[in-house]
Amino acid sequence: MTDKDITTPAQTSEHGAQSARRALVSSDLVPPITVFAATALLVIGTKIASPNFGSFDQLTAILVTAIFLVVASFGQGLVILLGGIDLSLGVVIGVGGMMIAELTRGSNDALLYAIPLTLLCCLGIGLINGIGVAIAKIPPFIVTLASGITFFGVALGFTAGNSQQSVAPAIQQFMSSRWLGVPYPVYFIIVFAVFAWLFQNKSAEGRKLYAIGSSPGAANVLGLPIAALTIAVYAISGLCAGMTGILLAGYSSSATLDMGDALLMPSIAAVVIGGARVTGGSGIYLGTLAGALFLSTLSTVITTLSLSQGFRDLVQGGIIIIALLLQRGRLNLRSR
Numbered sequence: 001m002t003d004k005d006i007t008t009p010a011q012t013s014e015h016g017a018q019s020a021r022r023a024l025v026s027s028d029l030v031p032p033i034t035v036f037a038a039t040a041l042l043v044i045g046t047k048i049a050s051p052n053f054g055s056f057d058q059l060t061a062i063l064v065t066a067i068f069l070v071v072a073s074f075g076q077g078l079v080i081l082l083g084g085i086d087l088s089l090g091v092v093i094g095v096g097g098m099m100i101a102e103l104t105r106g107s108n109d110a111l112l113y114a115i116p117l118t119l120l121c122c123l124g125i126g127l128i129n130g131i132g133v134a135i136a137k138i139p140p141f142i143v144t145l146a147s148g149i150t151f152f153g154v155a156l157g158f159t160a161g162n163s164q165q166s167v168a169p170a171i172q173q174f175m176s177s178r179w180l181g182v183p184y185p186v187y188f189i190i191v192f193a194v195f196a197w198l199f200q201n202k203s204a205e206g207r208k209l210y211a212i213g214s215s216p217g218a219a220n221v222l223g224l225p226i227a228a229l230t231i232a233v234y235a236i237s238g239l240c241a242g243m244t245g246i247l248l249a250g251y252s253s254s255a256t257l258d259m260g261d262a263l264l265m266p267s268i269a270a271v272v273i274g275g276a277r278v279t280g281g282s283g284i285y286l287g288t289l290a291g292a293l294f295l296s297t298l299s300t301v302i303t304t305l306s307l308s309q310g311f312r313d314l315v316q317g318g319i320i321i322i323a324l325l326l327q328r329g330r331l332n333l334r335s336r
Helices: 009-024 027-049 056-081 089-104 111-134 140-159 169-176 184-202 204-214 216-221 226-252 261-273 285-304 309-335
Strands: none
Touching: 027 285, 056 089, 056 184, 056 204, 056 226, 056 261, 056 285, 089 111, 089 140, 089 226, 089 261, 111 140, 111 226, 169 184, 169 226, 184 204, 184 285, 204 216, 204 226, 216 226, 261 285, 261 309, 285 309
């Protein structure tokens, strides 16, 4: 028997405590729980600083505005899970909003084909991105940036940069109506979050994405369909961006080509502060959801305090840097 085989009661107790802590809270759940707690503290702190803040209507209004980031960041999160990035997301959101406004022109009659056609077009942009990354082997940031610039130019040629007519009243009513006192978008967020969680963290396809993001070489040896899944993920990102554009057009009653630009950086920030690594292979959807809710709450607080857009960008950029530094520190601790 060697010294390594001998375990003292103190070591046994320590190992038992460590096992209990691991069983109590998984390491993947720590970032989402931390971000949810930070969101709650942000609301409480703002309530203390401004007593008029924090009513039920204000909290539901935060959730309504969070719907855009919740949907968009799901697609962005899947792309980041593979170690990529989708820089065309803001343009695709604008294209989706412009298409639904142009096709419906303030009437519900065209909704039956306008929504599928808009989503199909945005999914097609995502497919092009995916083919560029998976088949042509072009770096994701170059493909998505180039396609974003290209399709922005195409849309600009069709619209001359003018805002479109009002979208169908049914979409506007969906964004403003309530059931049992709760806005419809809140129910939508719940259903969407459950679907996204099941796909990313409970499905066989989701597990394959984690395997590809963690080690593409090992995934290739195992025979996983890397190219097909990569194309599918970018297509889903385009689809989510198109859905966000439709919802955003319904919320604002109109659409402009650049209305999605403000969501590009937050969609990346929501994924990163939720615990996902930018190099891929880690992070759960609950973290992305927590990041989206936190950033939406932060945006509302900044608006409530009448701070400038520049300050908002500064805060979001700082949050990303802090999240990356915390991730690096966490990885260093694990490697020891």
